[in-house]
Amino acid sequence: MRGIVLDDDESYRRVLSRALERRGITVYATAEAAAALRLARLHAPDFALLDLRLADGDGTGLELIAPLREAVPAMRIVLVTGYASVATAVEAIKRGADDYLPKPASAEAILRAVRGEAAIESSEPVAMTPLARIEWEHIQQAMVESGGNVSAAARLLGMHRRSLQRKLAKRPPREGH
Known part of the structure; x- marks a missing residue:
């Protein structure tokens, strides 16, 4: 399995890439949207993990969904963000993302998302939203x-x-x- 990790946070990108590589996945990591699109066209990966907010001037992960989908139609696209909200989740799915995960997301949760598997339900009682x-x-x-x-x-x-x-x-x- 091969995947792209697009995140402008260098330490997060590095840690996530290593975690995925330890699980046998080839990772192409970058901080730039244009580079992610080039990598997709070059390697036709199985999935792309996109950060919602990128460095100033590089747009958002939302804006990259359509060009990635066009470049590799069968690729699973997962938006991973520290700024999760219902509105951005809905927008990501409308634009063609396959899944949406709030940070911090475990490597296992990310793998389930890129494989199209259901998230594991928690047995903890659900608290009201603050x-x-x-x-x-x-x-x-x-x-x-x-x-x-x-x-x-x-x-x-x-x-x-x-x-x-x-x-x-x-x-x-x-x-x-």
Whole structure:
């Protein structure tokens, strides 16, 4: 099995690549969207793991889904992100991603996703979603609906643009915390 890992976080990219390689997978790792597309065309991998947010000026993993799908139609595409929200998950699937995982995702969870296997259900009771998480997802939905325009999203949310910018600069709350 061969796969592309696209993530601008060098340490995460390195650790994930090693974990997959230890499981017998050939990994082509890069921090750049254009390089990921070239690697896909050159090697026709079985899967691509894409980070949602890339380095400034390199776009997003969402924008790369369609060109990757065109380059290698049978490839499984999984978006892996530290900024997970319902809105971005829906957008990723609409654009053609096969799966969507929040970081940190274990190597085993990633392997299940790239193989198209169902996630393992947890036997722990499900807690209610914290308010901070709901707010984050609501903000993300407004950002999607406004095409990423912060001013337009702020208007949709009925808040000041600067307040929204401060909220967007914070790390999203994790589920259950």
